[in-house]
Amino acid sequence: MTLQKTSHNFTKIAFIPLQTNLFHIVLISFLLTFGASNIYSQDIVKKMIPLAIPLQKKGIETDEKAQITVSDSIRVEKDSVKTDSIKPKKAFLDGKVKYKADQYAKIDQKNKLITLYDNAELYYQDIELKSGKIIMDYQKNEVYAGRIKDSTGKYTQYPNFKQGENVIEPDSIRFNFKTKKALIWNSRTDQGEFNVKAAITKKENDSVYFLKGARFTTSTNKENPEYYFQTSKVKFIPGKKVITGLTNLVIADVPTPIALPFAFFPMSKETSVSGLILPSYNDSNNRGFSLQNGGYYFALSDHYDLTVLADYYTNGSYGMRFESSYATRYKFRGNVNVRFENLINSERGYPDYSKQNIYNIQWSHSRDTKANPNSSFSASVNLGSSKYFQQSINQSNIGSSLNNTLSSSVSYSKTFNIIPQARLSLSATHSQNTQTESINMTLPTLQFSLDRMYPFVGKDGVKKGFFKNINLQYNLNGRNNITTTDSLFFKPEMFRDAQIGFQHSIPLSTNFKLFKYFSASTSVNYEEIWYAKTIRKEYDIDQSAVIDRTVNGFDAFRTYNFSASVGTTIYGTFNFGENKKIQAIRHVMRPSVSYAYTPSFEKYYDTYASDASGTMDNQYTRFEGGIFGVPGLSNSNTMGISLSNTFEAKVTDKDSTKTEPKKVMLLNNLNLSTSYNLDADGVTALAWSPVRVSTGAQFFQNKLNANFAATLDPYAIDNSGRRINKYNIENGGSLFRMTSTNFTLNYAISSTDKDDKKNKAKDDQTTRNGGREDDLFGTATDLNDNRQSLFDGSEEEGEDVVSEFFNAKLPWDMTFAYALTYSNNNRESRITGNSIMISANTDLTPKWKVGISTGYDFVQKGVTYTQMRFERDLSSWRMSLNWMPFGPNANWNFFIGIKSGILSDIKWEKRNFNNR
Incomplete structure (x- = not known):
């Protein structure tokens, strides 16, 4: 009902002093009292009656979820005169509750219950609950969910409770919206790699669970795992850790003797967590018992980590390994491995006792091209003791010991976008023979180049013809070369014998068409070589031998050469008819003739006495042993001949729907090459060099690779195996004498066409x-x-x-x-491999x-x-x-x-x- 505002006017009452009727006196007093209590009244707000929630009809599905909005049962408005002292009631929930069900959604306002049946769903804040039946008590702020039976009496529609990232699939659940506590029966949940099932689960809050009668496993079969760990009590903190009481390992539902009084499992959401790495026990014939691969893993950050591992043998041998990986997205990634082993054989005092230290250092680094398109840095390092992979007591792949070479390379390059464009690179290389223990290093190699310049090209930029195609470059190559052995590695002697040199080259070249069908090119190359030290040969009377004395200081020599080449491409097709299986064979030949001339640079040669008398003089150059070679003493006037061939066939496709024939490569290449020395005198130098033949082909859908290479010498040899100026055919032999042959086959097949x-x-x-x-x-x-x-x-x-x-x-x-591999250099005619x-x-x-x-x-x-x-x-x-x-x-x-x-x-x- 609505109360009307009373008037502020006072009621006037006239008293009759002579009348003293008791009834009238009481009546007048009552009226006066009632009127006074309503003289200064305030506005009374309309009472808000909640509207009834529309119920879903049975058997009818709706796309929109039904909603219930929780509000105060009384809303109070403020008056300008006075504020009511009565506090409003707080809502029983802090947000909207959405729900739906297939069969029915029933609201019992008297008992404050909402009942959802058949594929029921309820959503509140970050909570999602799906089940066969859901009952929500909005007076107690609780929700109940459980299974329902189908027509056969089988339980279906198990509850699925999701809060945040945690998902639980129990038989039934009871949850309080206010306290966030829950009681769960027969819960099933995935936590990281664990599948956890518990008879009773108590959810204390958002971060702590207590489990009773629990089992956890990594098996994908949740209901019938092949193994699990059974425990009576568990404290579970999602995303952090699991702490259990007495834990027993069960395999195929059979308890094993393996048990722990308690267990702790980290459950961090991070990709990696620091922790101990338990060693494994082993034994060796001559080093005793051992513990291997034990240590600690350090998850230092999201960008890098560190693993420290150790091995120990009871005879005193031990090993240490440090492994680290690092990566920054769109910048770089790499890893570093440092391995050291102290090896002791037998026992001290025995004749076969020995002790040695071996080590290996590996570093791999790659830079993302997105980091800086104008520069790059990469590293691939593998160096250390030559015998490391043969003698290591802890190897991941014994097959690595079959490799005879260790190599490393670290390089940096940068491009300067100027005109002409310039490129700079610095690199350090290392090559180590594990058999001879010799090491060759460059620390570092400097390379600098300017892009091609076309000084005679017009404004139109067209490079056509001999004159406009003339171009030149500038290249600089500086190198610090070190040759040493394992025993002197990184010792002062290693750097004392280093060789330093710089090579400057300016090639001038052009190319053009000749007689329409031939491609010709010519080039002139100028080189200047700088060395930091040279040698001087002289006869030492005290030693009665010729010795080389090192002369420190700058020295240089300059050379030049000329070369030209001409080549063409010849096509030939042999047609057999379109109705044939092989319709045609195409043969492509690319013959080429080249010429190279280098004059003599005798001015850089001196003489030395080869005996004490001083009458026998030999020539030498002070640049001998230089890393960029020496100037030539005699003219080099050679002509090169080469011929490359490819053979391709057109065959009828087995697929009758294809209208075009299929192309099949018969021979990828058939190459022949040789050279002729125009200045050969037939004594010190022979005119023709051996002919080199190589070919390769692929068969069976490119799964079989076959390669063949041979060296054919046109000259005969004498009894000592030296080549003589006489053709082999004139010496009673064939046209060519095969000196070496190499044949390889590689075949990879699988049960499917795809590479699995x-x-x-x-x-x-x-x-x-x-x-x-x-x-x-x-x-x-x-x-x-x-x-x-x-x-x-x-x-x-x-x-x-x-x-x-x-x-x-x-x-x-x-x-x-x-x-x-076949060898016949000296008529031995034997298969060497x-x-x-x-x-x-x-x-x-x-x-x-x-x-x-x-x-x-x-x-x-x-x-x-x-x-x-x-x-x-x-x-x-x-x-x-x-x-x-x-x-x-x-x-x-x-x-x-x-x-x-x-x-x-x-x-x-x-x-x-x-x-x-």
Whole structure:
């Protein structure tokens, strides 16, 4: 009802003093009292009655979700005269609640209940709740959710409770909107790599859960996992950690003796977390028992990390490894590995006792082109002890020991956008022979160049003809070359013998058309060489020998040469008819003739006495041993001849819908090259050089690569094997004498047309060690992380590889390599190299993989490097065996453990190195 505002006028009442009727006196008093209480009244606000919420009709689905807006039951307006002292009631929820259901949504205002049935959904703030049945008590600020039964009596529509990133799938749940507490029965949730199921879960707040009767596993089968950890009490903090009480490992629902009084699992949302790396136990024949690959991982920041690992043997041997990776998006990325080992063989006092230190340093760095398009920096470093990969006690890939060379390169380049454009580069290189232990380094190499300049080009910019195509460049090459050995590496003697030189060159060239069908080019090159030190040869009477004395100081020589070439392209097509399988063969020939002339620079040559009498003089140049060579003593007047050929066929396509024939490459190349010395005298120099022949072809859809190369000498040799000025055919032989031949075959096939094998990354540890990218020398075994698997990437995700009759798709692949080398320089006519290598991988079953890498050397008559690989996929677990049965590096390695990274320390592994 609505109250009307009373008047502010007072009621006038006349008293009759002589009447004293009691009834009238009481009545008048009551009226006066009632009137006084309403004289100064304020406005009374209309009372707000909540409107009834429209209910969804049964069996009718709506696109819009029903909403309930919670407001105060009484709204108070302020008067200009006085403010009411009564405080308004606070809303029972802090936001809007949205809900819907397929069957019905019933509101009981008397009991303050909202009941949702069949595919019920409820949304409040960051909470999403889906279930078969939901009951919301908005007086107690609680919600209840549970399953419902279908027509067969089976429970369906289990609750799905999501708050933020946490998702729980229980049998039933009770949740309080105000306190954020919840009670959950038979909850199922994913936390990182863990699948957690608990009989009862108590949600204390947004960050703490208590679980009773819980089990957690990394198995993808949540209801029937092949293994799990059973515990009675768990404290769970999402995104941070899991703390458990007594924990027991259960495999195939059978409890094992493996138990822990408590367990702690970090659950950080960060990509990496610092922590201990547990070592593995091993034993060696001559070094005793050992703990390997133990240490600590430091997650220093989002951009770089550090891993420190150590090995220790009971005879005193030990090893240390420092591994760090770093990356900044759109700028650079790289890694650094430093490895050191102190190796002790046998025991002190025994005759076979020895001690040595070996080390290896690797650095890989690449810069993103987006960082600065005008400059670049890259590094690929692999240096250290020459025998490191042969003697290391902890190697990820023994196949790396078969490599004979370690190489490194660090380079920086910058482009200057001027006219003409200039380029500057600085690089340091390193090459190390692990057999001879010799090391060649350049620290550094400086290169500077100016782009081509066309001084005779007109304003139109057209470069056509001999004159307008004349161009010149400027190139500078500076080098500090060091040659040393392992024992002198980075010692003062290493830098004392360094050679420093600068090479300046100015090439002047042009090209033009000749007789319409020929392409001709000519060039003149001027060079100036600077050296920081030279030599002086003289006969030393005291030593009775010729010695070289080093002369420190600047010296230089200048040379020039001339060259020209002319070539053309000839096409020939042999047609066989369009109704033939081979319709045509196309032959392309590119003959070329070149000429080069370099005059004699005798002025840079001196003489020295070769004996004590001083009567025998020999010529020499003080620039001998220079890194950019020496000036020529005699004229060089040569003509080069080369011919390249390609053969291509047009064949009828097997696909009848194709109207055009298919092009097939028969020979990628067939090259012949030789040269003729126009100044040859037939005694000190022969006119013709050997003919070099090379060819290559691809077969079977480019899967088989065949390459052949041979050297053919037209001259005969004498009894001592020296070439003489007499053609081989005149000496009773053939037109050419084959002096060397090399033939290689490479074949890679698989069970499918697609290449299912993983492409190894360029920074793979095997490649950085100098090994092969393929697995002909075996696959790498990361001893720090044995969870890497042969199954990785072999199947498409979600693909079922087993058919009804167990006709499983058994993928396989094979890599085949064959090499043959023939030598006949001195009529020895023998095969110096003849070997075959094979690598094969296959699946015996969808869960079993086997592989082998082996080969045979027909010259040495022995089996080459051999590795056998076996692996069993145990769903959440992995079991593998790598066995190398032959050679000095014979060993085997067995591993079984959980695949998950968070449980990587739950494993058992055993290694045996026969000779280490």
